[in-house]
Amino acid sequence: MKQNIIIFIAVVFLSFGGCKKQDEFLNEKVNISQTVPTTLEDFQNLLNNEDAFNYLKDPSLGALTGEDYYVSNKNWNSAVVNARNAYIFASDIYEGSGSAADWSNPYKAVYITNVVLDGINNLKSSNSPDEVAKVKGQALFYRSWNFYNLLQTYSMTYDSLTATADLGIPLRLTSDFNIRVIRSSVKDCYTQILSDLQTCLDLLPQTSEVLTRPNKITVNAFLARIYLAIGNYQEAFKNADTVLENKHDLLDFNNVSTTAYPNLFTSFVPEDIYHSTLNAYNFLGAGYAFIDSTLYASYDINDLRKSVFFVMRPSGILTYRGSYDYRGAAYSGLATDEIYLIRAECLARLGNVNAAMDDLNRLLYYRWKQGTFVSYSASGSEEALGIILAERRKELINRGLRWTDLRRLNKESRFESTLTRSVNGLNYTLPPNDKRYAMPIPASEIKLMGLIQNER
Numbered sequence: 001m002k003q004n005i006i007i008f009i010a011v012v013f014l015s016f017g018g019c020k021k022q023d024e025f026l027n028e029k030v031n032i033s034q035t036v037p038t039t040l041e042d043f044q045n046l047l048n049n050e051d052a053f054n055y056l057k058d059p060s061l062g063a064l065t066g067e068d069y070y071v072s073n074k075n076w077n078s079a080v081v082n083a084r085n086a087y088i089f090a091s092d093i094y095e096g097s098g099s100a101a102d103w104s105n106p107y108k109a110v111y112i113t114n115v116v117l118d119g120i121n122n123l124k125s126s127n128s129p130d131e132v133a134k135v136k137g138q139a140l141f142y143r144s145w146n147f148y149n150l151l152q153t154y155s156m157t158y159d160s161l162t163a164t165a166d167l168g169i170p171l172r173l174t175s176d177f178n179i180r181v182i183r184s185s186v187k188d189c190y191t192q193i194l195s196d197l198q199t200c201l202d203l204l205p206q207t208s209e210v211l212t213r214p215n216k217i218t219v220n221a222f223l224a225r226i227y228l229a230i231g232n233y234q235e236a237f238k239n240a241d242t243v244l245e246n247k248h249d250l251l252d253f254n255n256v257s258t259t260a261y262p263n264l265f266t267s268f269v270p271e272d273i274y275h276s277t278l279n280a281y282n283f284l285g286a287g288y289a290f291i292d293s294t295l296y297a298s299y300d301i302n303d304l305r306k307s308v309f310f311v312m313r314p315s316g317i318l319t320y321r322g323s324y325d326y327r328g329a330a331y332s333g334l335a336t337d338e339i340y341l342i343r344a345e346c347l348a349r350l351g352n353v354n355a356a357m358d359d360l361n362r363l364l365y366y367r368w369k370q371g372t373f374v375s376y377s378a379s380g381s382e383e384a385l386g387i388i389l390a391e392r393r394k395e396l397i398n399r400g401l402r403w404t405d406l407r408r409l410n411k412e413s414r415f416e417s418t419l420t421r422s423v424n425g426l427n428y429t430l431p432p433n434d435k436r437y438a439m440p441i442p443a444s445e446i447k448l449m450g451l452i453q454n455e456r
Contacts (some may be wrong), residue, residue, distance in 0.1 A: 036115075040127045040135060041046065043116040047138050052274075053145075054108050054212045058332045059102035059153040060278040061086045061093070061439045062403030065430070067419055069289035069320060069398065075282070076423050077123055083281045086439075087396075088421055089430040091456035093440055100442035101279055106146035107172065112141040114175040137203030140196045141214040141222070146157070147171065147193050148226060154454065155186055157407035157439045158230040163187035167452060183451055190230060197223055206246075211268050211275040211333075217246050218274040221334040224342045229404050231411075237346035243339045247273060250336060250366045253304035264308065264321065264329045271336040277329035278400050284330040289320035289398060299394060302372035309397060320398050332400045337363055343394045348384040356384050360391060367395075409438055 037043055064086035076084055085093040116139040150169045168189035170181040201217045210214040220239045227236035248425055249270040282288045291310055299306040309322035324331035340363045347356035361375040378384035409415035416432035436455045446453050
């Protein structure tokens with residue numbers, strides 16, 4: 001049966017990539033009816049597919065647009081069309097031919113989760129309730145993960161004043177392609193995601209066999225990330241606090257080799273809570289992502305991140321090296337360093353300055369050369385917040401998180417940023433809260449599904 005499941009996944013993926021009409025997909029599905037999963041083991045096998053859910057699959061157009069790096073004219077000129085245009089904030093990213101993987105990959109994953117969820121509802125054989133709950137919880141988590149990443153890419157950032165009117169993404173909640181789905185509001189999208197994740201907390205076990213599968217701690221970490229993104233600092237703190245009560249590992253950078261290349265690590269790192277990586281573009285890889293000298297200079301001479309994350313090439317150009325993915329992909333998962341920074345930021349915003357700085361100092365203690373770190377202090381919430389956000393910028397580089405941070409912090413005038421790029425002698429800018437903070441939906445999806453396109 002496992003072989004049949006693999007065939008089923010392959011046909012589904014080919015159908016997403018090649019079909020022009022929904023009927024063509026449905027006809028293809030009928031022809032492989034004998035391979036459609038029906039047992040709980042089948043559904044778990046579907047969810048075990050790391051190539052569908054974890055590896056090189058999270059949308060990265062935002063990371064390409066964000067300010068974590070710059071590229072040379074030579075590398076820009078040789079890049080694929082999506083990367084070139086995202087990098088310069090172009091209105092038309094695809095130019096009629098660019099890859100739509102940042103859209104299609106998440107929806108492929110969503111389709112598989114819906115097959116699992118629909119199938120579980122129709123299970124006829126007797127299964128352990130705990131095992132059924134675990135499979136259902138995994139499917140709901142993976143679907144929520146992909147919905148959230150799609151929202152960060154193809155919708156404007158959450159604003160409580162406009163969320164009911166702002167266009168979100170299509171929330172496909174069934175594997176039945178006869179059901180037409182249009183774009184829901186941003187508010188409804190977050191409501192669906194948060195509701196499903198709360199359900200996950202009741203369904204998933206406390207721990208997982210592997211870091212590519214979710215558990216309760218994973219869900220709390222993800223909820224902390226989401227609530228921070230929408231400005232609900234009380235809930236973000238609550239979930240980050242729950243995570244750190246159960247998992248608070250931090251990697252001592254004094255023990256990280258700075259000569260390892262191209263990959264820093266050969267296995268999962270202790271901080272890893274949930275392992276996932278960004279869709280691959282050369283711009284995001286080691287050797288291509290050139291680092292701005294101002295950002296590099298912001299790291300203290302005793303800050304080991306300066307040598308762990310970056311390497312100086314013989315040409316004198318700084319490039320990005322560090323990644324929590326042992327295969328060298330751009331890590332986009334959940335890790336305890338991010339959770340410490342979330343809790344610290346929330347504490348600062350909620351007025352608990354001392355506790356906020358304690359969290360930050362605990363993290364930085366493991367990032368600086370042994371015996372050199374002097375704890376930070378702050379006289380008030382605003383100072384603490386400024387210090388924490390600066391360290392967040394330096395710690396979470398090249399994980400796809402800067403894009404969401406730019407979107408949310410641009411809502412606060414004291415933190416807003418204008419992005420600038422210079423390519424082939426031309427300058428490009430992206431002002432705060434610009435409509436280009438929502439990527440264009442691929443034209444093929446607009447035509448096929450009748451969706452409303454984003455303004456650019």
